[in-house]
Amino acid sequence: MKFTDFNLKDTIQQAVTDAGFTEPSPVQKDAIPLVLEGHDLVAQAQTGTGKTAAFGLPIMSMMKADGSVEGLVIVPTRELAMQVSDELFRFGAKSGLKTATVYGGTPYGRQIDRIKQASIVVATPGRLQDLLMSGKIKINPSFVVLDEADEMLDMGFLDEIKNIFTFLPKERQTLLFSATMPNSIRKLAEQILKSPKTVSITKSEKTNTKITQLYYVVQERERDDALVRLIDYKNPKKCIIFCRMKKEVDRLVAHMTAQGFKVSGLHGDMEQKQREVTIRAFKSGGIDIFIATDVAARGLDVNDVTHVFNYHIPFDSESYVHRIGRTGRAGKSGEAITLVSPNELRTIKRIEKDVGTKMTTQVIPTRMEVQNNRSDELIAKIAETKVTDKAVELVKTLQHDLDIVTIAHLLASMIQSENSVKGKDTIGLGLEEIELLIERAMQNRGNGGGGRNRGGYRGGNRNGGGGRNRSRNGSGGGSGGGNRNSRSGGGDRNGRSGGGRDSRNGGQGSRG
Ligand code: ADP
Ligand code: MG
Numbered sequence: 001m002k003f004t005d006f007n008l009k010d011t012i013q014q015a016v017t018d019a020g021f022t023e024p025s026p027v028q029k030d031a032i033p034l035v036l037e038g039h040d041l042v043a044q045a046q047t048g049t050g051k052t053a054a055f056g057l058p059i060m061s062m063m064k065a066d067g068s069v070e071g072l073v074i075v076p077t078r079e080l081a082m083q084v085s086d087e088l089f090r091f092g093a094k095s096g097l098k099t100a101t102v103y104g105g106t107p108y109g110r111q112i113d114r115i116k117q118a119s120i121v122v123a124t125p126g127r128l129q130d131l132l133m134s135g136k137i138k139i140n141p142s143f144v145v146l147d148e149a150d151e152m153l154d155m156g157f158l159d160e161i162k163n164i165f166t167f168l169p170k171e172r173q174t175l176l177f178s179a180t181m182p183n184s185i186r187k188l189a190e191q192i193l194k195s196p197k198t199v200s201i202t203k204s205e206k207t208n209t210k211i212t213q214l215y216y217v218v219q220e221r222e223r224d225d226a227l228v229r230l231i232d233y234k235n236p237k238k239c240i241i242f243c244r245m246k247k248e249v250d251r252l253v254a255h256m257t258a259q260g261f262k263v264s265g266l267h268g269d270m271e272q273k274q275r276e277v278t279i280r281a282f283k284s285g286g287i288d289i290f291i292a293t294d295v296a297a298r299g300l301d302v303n304d305v306t307h308v309f310n311y312h313i314p315f316d317s318e319s320y321v322h323r324i325g326r327t328g329r330a331g332k333s334g335e336a337i338t339l340v341s342p343n344e345l346r347t348i349k350r351i352e353k354d355v356g357t358k359m360t361t362q363v364i365p366t367r368m369e370v371q372n373n374r375s376d377e378l379i380a381k382i383a384e385t386k387v388t389d390k391a392v393e394l395v396k397t398l399q400h401d402l403d404i405v406t407i408a409h410l411l412a413s414m415i416q417s418e419n420s421v422k423g424k425d426t427i428g429l430g431l432e433e434i435e436l437l438i439e440r441a442m443q444n445r446g447n448g449g450g451g452r453n454r455g456g457y458r459g460g461n462r463n464g465g466g467g468r469n470r471s472r473n474g475s476g477g478g479s480g481g482g483n484r485n486s487r488s489g490g491g492d493r494n495g496r497s498g499g500g501r502d503s504r505n506g507g508q509g510s511r512g
Contacts, residue, residue, distance in 0.1 A: 008058070031054040034199065046322070047179050072123065088120055132164060150179055176193060212360075226364055264278050307336075374419050374421070
């Protein structure tokens, strides 16, 4: 199926083509025709599946661009408001559809002016309610969208939403989009939608097959070392590390910074401004590693995240799916890596079952393995490096005393030592041990379903050659303390900080 099959307005179709979208996503396939037919709609699909375009394209295709506010999109956070607004603007610009973004914490004046010129208003519930109740704006949108409805309810916006609807025209098309569909959402839908159609993207379609899912089994106390080793090994361009609690975020930010990584924390205690600055830095590459709680990372749309790390496995499958969906976006591939303790193997099994995909277990690479990886990278890098005048001079000077091969050896040793991998040689459990533990965990469950299907995790895809089934206190080898100055650039821990204003989207870890 192609986008052209929807018969969207020409200017909208052109924008879709310009955006490089070729194939509609499952939720788009189902939702767009229903919206175009004029139905109210309840749609459920995982984050990152293109819900914005699923409602945006059809409603914009039906708009007249007559200068009035024809569409209202209500979203939970300021960030999402900006994100959705950008996406809609991109699709609507050619059709003369302007968007206005409305959220709290900024002056009213300019927002009100913008609304007066806009065809589409994208707003957070609090500020929108203010504007409507105070009579500062009057709008009659034909299309009203509740986006990320589950999150709005999680954040306690139910009353605001109900109140907002008392200001909206009865004649309207109402669409509700949500990643999950708890009862509270169904109830809300009954109150504000008229005989809605439903679209629900089922589980098998839900998980993105372009995401490789791995897990590593480590002892509790090895988590930090394991994380650093894996990041050293995978060398992610951009990654997000998920924690359960804010204080874990803070601790890890400090730890990773001390290790020389460019990291920043993201949690609900940050002020909105700071949050945006941080996210922008992450998008533009000033920060490579984000450490975040589930709540803080909701809706975060960064397209080139190569790796997601779960420092702890999340409590529920929904969070797991949501977390790993931060990578493998927009058709790219990604890797999701979960650290579990032996006690958490059961959680892995449960999530595998809920989500309907297998995760592969691997052994954490040894120092040597990382080192070898780096040598390959170094060789490639050296070959690519441009010779500078300064370097030529330097070598000339050195040649007074040394022959050229010695100089090369010395320089290579210098780079090598700057790049040496620190930490103990082996971290985490070996494959045999993991298999045994899995077997035991599954047996302990009584006959709790699916018993011993270990064939699946065996063999996995541990490439890297000849079965290294190391046991825990095996080689152990001369671990090296020392400071990893390899990454240079050090301490840019600006992004984070306390300033606890907006506790709304707070990163209070534990969701039962
Ligand atoms: P959701 O609201 O479901 O979390 P978004 O609407 O934010 O997802 O879309 C996620 C990303 O995927 C965005 O960058 C968007 O531009 C992109 N995208 C959406 N639909 C398509 C498509 N059909 N083809 C390619 N990219 C798409
Ligand atoms: Mg969305």
